[in-house]
Amino acid sequence: MISVCIPVYNYPVVPLAQTLSVQAKAAKESVELVFIDDCSSEEYREKNSRLEEYGTYIKLEENVGRARIRNLFLEYAKGEYLLFLDNDSIVKEGFLDRYVALLPDKPSVVVGGRVYDRHSDKPECHLRYIYGVQVESTVASQRKAHPYRSFMTNNFLIHREILESIRFDERITQYGHEDTVFGYRLEQQKVPIAHIDNPVVNGEIETNHVFLEKTKQAIHNLTLLYKYMAGDARFVESVRLLHFYSRVRKAGFMPCIYHIYRLLRRPLVSHFETGEAISVRQFNFYKLGLFIEELHYQKHQKLTT
Numbered sequence: 001m002i003s004v005c006i007p008v009y010n011y012p013v014v015p016l017a018q019t020l021s022v023q024a025k026a027a028k029e030s031v032e033l034v035f036i037d038d039c040s041s042e043e044y045r046e047k048n049s050r051l052e053e054y055g056t057y058i059k060l061e062e063n064v065g066r067a068r069i070r071n072l073f074l075e076y077a078k079g080e081y082l083l084f085l086d087n088d089s090i091v092k093e094g095f096l097d098r099y100v101a102l103l104p105d106k107p108s109v110v111v112g113g114r115v116y117d118r119h120s121d122k123p124e125c126h127l128r129y130i131y132g133v134q135v136e137s138t139v140a141s142q143r144k145a146h147p148y149r150s151f152m153t154n155n156f157l158i159h160r161e162i163l164e165s166i167r168f169d170e171r172i173t174q175y176g177h178e179d180t181v182f183g184y185r186l187e188q189q190k191v192p193i194a195h196i197d198n199p200v201v202n203g204e205i206e207t208n209h210v211f212l213e214k215t216k217q218a219i220h221n222l223t224l225l226y227k228y229m230a231g232d233a234r235f236v237e238s239v240r241l242l243h244f245y246s247r248v249r250k251a252g253f254m255p256c257i258y259h260i261y262r263l264l265r266r267p268l269v270s271h272f273e274t275g276e277a278i279s280v281r282q283f284n285f286y287k288l289g290l291f292i293e294e295l296h297y298q299k300h301q302k303l304t305t
Contacts, residue, residue: 001030002099002157003079004055007069008037011087011204012047017054023096029103031096032056034077039063067168067178070153074164082163086154088203090117098198099157108191110157111150112198113140120205126275127283128211132202134280143195149238151183151193155200162191176218177225184238208275219290223298241284245291254292261289 004020006013017033024031033055037045039062051057056076064072073082083099085091102110115137121129136152143150166185172178186193206214226242229235236242248254268286272278 001032001079002027002081002083002096002103003073003077004031004033004083004085004096005070005073005077006033006035006085006087007066008035008040008044008048008051008087009063010040010044012044013087014048014050014054016085016087016089016091017051019091020096021054023091023094027096027100029100030079031100032078034058034073036060036069036072036076038065038069065170065172065174066153067172068170070178071163071167071170074160077160080160081157082160083157084153084155085200086202089155090201090203092199092201095198095200098196102157102194102196106159107157107194108159108162109151109186110194110196111143111152112155112157112196112200113138113143114152114154114202115199116202116205122205123275124207125205125211127208127272127278128206130278131211131280131283132205136202137199140195140197147193147195148183148187149240150195151179151186153179153182154202155198162186165189166191171224171228172221174217174221175214176221180222180239181225184235187238208273212269212272215287216290219287219294222291223294226295241287241291245288248288258289258292258296261285261292265289 004024006016013035017035020033024033035048035051035055036058037048037060039060040048045059048057058076060069070084073084081103083096099110099112114132116129116132138150166182166189168178169181172181183193222239222241226236236246245254248257265286268282272283272286
């Protein structure tokens with residue numbers, strides 16, 4: 001059996017449930033749908049009240065975060081395999097069948113990928129769209145070059161025993177990098193990851209402003225991980241931003257980079273907010289500056305407490 005596991009938070013999920021239910025009934029393997037609502041607002045709980053018609057629907061009374069909620073599915077899912085999807089996913093015809101076809105080979109972890117609808121490319125969402133298309137929307141042949149670094153939580157199948165032994169790090173409660181740590185743990189344990197072309201369409205594109213705020217949260221999480229993993233050079237090498245930061249620091253360029261970042265921070269944010277002529281390189285420089293700034297802030301906080 002495959003348990004399709006969908007964490008729900010402030011998003012209308014019934015259309016996705018309907019599509020998956022049709023595919024599940026036609027599948028050559030038993031498929032159940034499991035939804036866990038992470039304390040959404042009453043407005044969205046009302047919109048999603050019909051989810052119980054399509055499968056198990058659990059409503060949490062407090063928000064537990066992106067990592068813990070994924071571990072929580074082990075308590076409610078019955079399947080030998082768990083298929084995790086983000087609640088804003090749009091799945092194409094034959095989506096479940098492509099995963100079911102892999103089960104005779106008894107895979108450990110399978111990542112299906114994601115794509116972005118070009119019609120969602122609007123000026124107010126252009127930053128998220130460009131980053132998604134140029135960084136996240138990679139085909140299986142590209143992801144296989146770095147199978148663990150390419151692990152993403154939005155669309156992956158995992159054997160139950162693997163998730164029971166390598167759980168998501170529950171110290172990560174907010175947006176960002178829960179997949180980074182999990183992918184690294186899989187690599188440490190030498191769990192094979194298969195990458196296939198079975199993408200979901202990313203359904204919700206955040207506005208430039210929202211994505212910038214989420215980026216700040218993700219960078220904050222990354223600084224915490226940098227401390228949690230202190231002394232683990234392999235982890236630093238496995239994360240692009242940490243790897244680049246390490247090279248900059250060893251070369252003695254960090255003060256210069258940080259100075260340039262502080263001069264350009266406001267113009268860059270203004271530029272990203274407008275969504276015009278977005279460059280991923282510019283955005284990566286901005287994230288590096290944010291990371292250095294967050295480290296400085298945490299060091300200052302530690303000294304003053």
